[in-house]
Amino acid sequence: MNKQIYNILLADDDEDDCSFFEEALDELSLATTLVTVNDGVQLMDFLADKSGNDLPDILFLDLNMPRKNGSECLTEIRQIEKLKDFPIVIFSTSLDSEIVDVMYDKDATYYIxxxxxxxxxxxxxENALITASENNFKKPARAHFIIQP
Known part of the structure; x- marks a missing residue:
């Protein structure tokens, strides 16, 4: 299932990371739209305002954000009925195996x-968008949880 346009939500407090992410999207051959929020409180407010059909296709979630971190957001998101299956890609500078395991157990869809x-x-x-789409935006087995460049 390849989508025509990927509607992406990025939650990241680092302005440079957000700019690089947007520039990277602009250079991909995939059609995308991007909305950015800068902390976990903004993220949760944004998601609360959306109905099921109005949600982005996928969320790229940074773990280290002010006010509410990515792990706290992931826990909250999974407790909201309309968001239980919402595709969430953890997008973090860390690749600590304990953190990766916790994110998998908290039902993140992928980890980058x-x-x-x-x-x-x-x-x-690009790999994350294509892999998620081909997998119908469902969480894979643990062996396929981390997406590499």
């Missing part, structure tokens, strides 16, 4: 370590 290299960033975002 933010690459420092722009071409790898483009590649990993």
């Amino acid at each position: 370590r933010k690459p420092g290299d722009f071409s790898k960033l483009k590649s990993v975002i």
Whole structure:
């Protein structure tokens, strides 16, 4: 199932990371739209205002944000009935195996370590969108949880 347009939500407090993410999307051959929120409180407010049909296709969620971190948001999101199956890609600088395991157990859909290299960033975002789409935006087995560039 390849979508025509991917409607993406990015929750990240780092302005540079948000800019690089947007630039990477602009250079992909995939059609995308992007909405950005800068902390967990903004994220939860944004999602609360959306109905089921109005939700983005996928959320890229940074773990280290002010006011409410990504882990807290993930827990809250999974407790909301309309968001139980909402595709969430953890997008973090950390690749600590304990954190990855916790995110998997909390029902994140995929996990990506933010690459420092722009071409790898483009590649990993594209891989995440295509992989998620091909998998009908469902959580994979643990062995396929981490998406590499």
